[in-house]
Amino acid sequence: MILILLCVLVTAPLSSPSPDGFATEGIQSSNGRKRFTVDEEQCAAFLSDGLSTLSTELTQLNEAIEKQDSERKVLVEEVKTLRRTVTRLDATLRSMCVVNGKLHTEGELHLNLNCTISECHQGSLRPYQGLTAPYINFPELVARGCVYLEPTPMTWEEARDNCRSREGDLFVAGDLQPALQYIRDHMPHKGVWVGARNRTWLDNRTVTSDEWYPEEPSGEADQCNCFVHRDDGHRFGVADWGCHNTTPSLCQKGVTFQ
Template sequence: MKLLTVSALLCAVMALTTAANGTALNETETLSSADPRGVNKFASCTTGWTEFNGKCYIYEPKSMTYAEAQKNCQSKGANLASVHSDAEYKHLQNVVYQATYTNGHAWIGGSDSLQEGLWYWSDGTTFEYKKWCPGEPDNGGGNQDCAYMNYGSNGCFDWDDGGCATEMPSICVKRTPEL
């Protein structure tokens, strides 16, 4: 009798797993696999997010302070976007443009609020790649500790440091989910 109960439970778990995987597949755009044996399978980003180099990005149009934007990203299992290459920055610019048809400002995850001039990313990754507009970051007024993109001054659409209490849209990033 115990064997029958265990078998029934095992079948139920397998059925639920199959059903859950079917639902998960319907919520994703495509699948990719780094290994033909099924190891390291990843789902693409869910609806509304765009994929680039194993990460999912989303533009958040609601204007928020830097801290509110970071908290909003964290509620989605993400962080404000960190940027590690020209290609990644171009992707972020495209994400903003596709959502707004402009090169509008958006918070990214850079800050030097802990120590002036020592920049870090909110996701903990190393702040090595930099794309500051000329003369930036300048800590204008002594209170510009948060990075945003698409500055727009003098034709430069790279980064500026702004006051963290300023409200603007943002970009969140998270790793591409594993299956």
């Protein structure tokens, strides 16, 4: 009703134009001014359309605000998640140790070349006394570092990959006698893979006659080699064997051959 009244009584100077789109009737007043009356139905329809348009725009504006508010909340949560992730990553990185270009996580053990064990603790290595090293030092062959007997049966290639994952390679005998003594003392197996293939050690030395087991080599040229020994423990040597066969293996740490 108020809006209709606003349209019904419109007072303007004589020179003023009529309200756009409305039929007007001028009435001369005593003071020389002209008072216009506007068609009530037309005015009501005009105002109704205007209100409808404003209402639609207001609804759209509210929806846009709600959408932006929802997107803002999502972004706030994502920022919080990223901050938590960054905090965890920072703590993890600060606790990691770098040894020979390799990352070690908190609590991870590292076997040193002298066969001692270090533990990664708060970003640095410290001596670890809680575990016996899986490698056994080979005192007669200082340059060979540590030697480790892998009891899990593997093919020759698998055995070599396993040794490399331990930062080493399959064992190559610089002096066979200490190696044989080590096997005699620590190896209950009749055969273990070593670092020789096609009758050649991984350091490119040819397996000598003194290193071969009796009646070896006996296989074809493309063969892998292992140490074998008799049950009585007195006959040792290198033997040919198919590379696809599985047996324990002998690793040495701190060396890598081509």
